[in-house]
Amino acid sequence: MTTNRLIIIFLLGIIGTGIFMRITPKADQSVPVVYLKHGSISESIQERGVFVPIExxxxxxxxxxxxxxxxxxxxxxxxxxxxxxxxxKTDINYQISQVAYKWKSEMIESSHLSRQIKHKRALAKQHIISIEDLQSLNASLEKLNLSIEALSDEVIHLKHKRHLxxxxxxxxxxxxxxxxxxxxxxxxxxxxxxxxNPKKLKIEVLIQEYESHKIKVGQPVRIKSPIFPEEPLQGKVAMIVPSIAEKPGASGMKIEIMIEDDLSRFNVHPGNQVDLEIFLSHKDDCLYLPIGAVKKIKNNYFVSLKNGLQNKQVLVGLQDQNRIEILDGLDVNEGVVHVSTY
Known part of the structure; x- marks a missing residue:
């Protein structure tokens, strides 16, 4: 009998505890809250590129x-x-020898004709031959000299061609x-x-169409790779090629990045891939929130306040991987709910 009473009392205790827990309100759980902070933001694009030869x-x-x-x-x-x-070179050497032989023959003929003209000129002065005969010989010599000049040019041309x-x-x-x-x-x-030339390298990277309008020549680039794990290299956007066609249906553009640091210290080869951070813009002393505290709905940005106000619209500016600039819509003393997704 005593045992049965103890069992009944134990069961009633369990039931009572359950009822008490149901009607007792839960303790208020704290919600992570963040406020606007002053700092700098560098907006950038993360991409992957590949080393290619410059030359x-x-x-x-x-x-x-x-x-x-x-x-x-x-x-x-x-x-x-x-x-x-x-x-x-058998054919070209034969051509050169043929033209050179003809040039030499015509040089001999020109020399002979010059002597003949000199003799005929003396006869013409004595009216032994007509002036027309002398003029005919002079015309023949002039024509022959033009041919010799052309042959000389041809020999020079053929010898230059032989170098090829x-x-x-x-x-x-x-x-x-x-x-x-x-x-x-x-x-x-x-x-x-x-x-x-594997010693002179640049980096090529494909930028998707929706981000291509942000890229400008001269923008700084941080270059990371397991080949040089201790220190990122620095570079700059050097050239923009408006369209790409490496893959069917691809759209966007290709950019070339010139490397400002000395690559000779590292074992880098054409084809090695690297991680790139292209810095689009930078702003100091701006107001920002953690990027996870702001949500985007369509083309507008909203925050949830500590006081319970949901979806308060804000105007945003630059953003990087961790921060987003708040331009308007939020006071520095307004707490924003920030529930980390990690």
Whole structure:
């Protein structure tokens, strides 16, 4: 009997405790509140770019003929004016020898005709021959001298052309691609090789269309990479290419970033990717809130106040990854509810 009473008392205690907890109001939980602060904001865009050579050159043939020798190979480092390819010179040497032989023959003929004219001039003064005969000889000599001059120019042109049969590099760099083989016949305009300078690099990055209007030449850029983890490099927007077509349906623009720091300290190669922060604008001594305390509804911005007012509209300015500038609509003594989403 005593045991049953104890069980009943225990159950009544549990029920009573539950009822008390239901009717007792919960303790007021504190809500995180933030206020306007003074500080600086740098608006920026986060993008990913890639190192590419500043100097790169495609080498095309300026003559036709048969490739005799290719003394370089893909991946090889080369210096400026180093020999890349030789084309067989048999034909050009034959052309030069033929024109030179004709030039020499006409020079001999011109010398002989000059002596003949000198002799005929003396005869003309003695009226032994007519003046017309002398004029005819002078005309022949003048025509011959014009031909000699043209042949001389042709020899110079052919010798200059013969230099083109020895293809040399216009820049320092590395052979990235060779498109021809020894023994191959080539025509004028044939693509022979491609050369890139891996020591002189820039960064290329694609900017999406909705952000492209913010980019301007000269904007500073912070460059980060695991290749140089301890110190970000500095750069600037150097060039803007209005449209991109690397991918079907892509829109926006490509920008080129020149690197202001010395890259020789790091093991950087074309194709290495980097993280970029492009600084669009900067403002000191502005009023701001944590960016998570402001919500955007369509094209308007709102905050929720500590006093319970929901969706009070505010006018915003610059914003970065953590802060958003408040231009109007909020006093410095008004607390704003800021519930972190992290």
């Amino acid at each position: 790169q050159q495609k080498i095309y043939s300026e003559i036709s003929g048969q490739i005799e020798r290719i003394p370089v190979q893909e991946g090889q480092l080369i210096s400026r004016k180093q020999a890349l390819l030789n084309v067989n 049969y020895n293809v040399v590099s216009p820049i320092e760099g590395a052979i990235s691609s060779i498109f021809v083989n020894e023994g191959q016949m080539i025509e004028t305009g044939t693509l022979l090789m491609e050369i890139k």
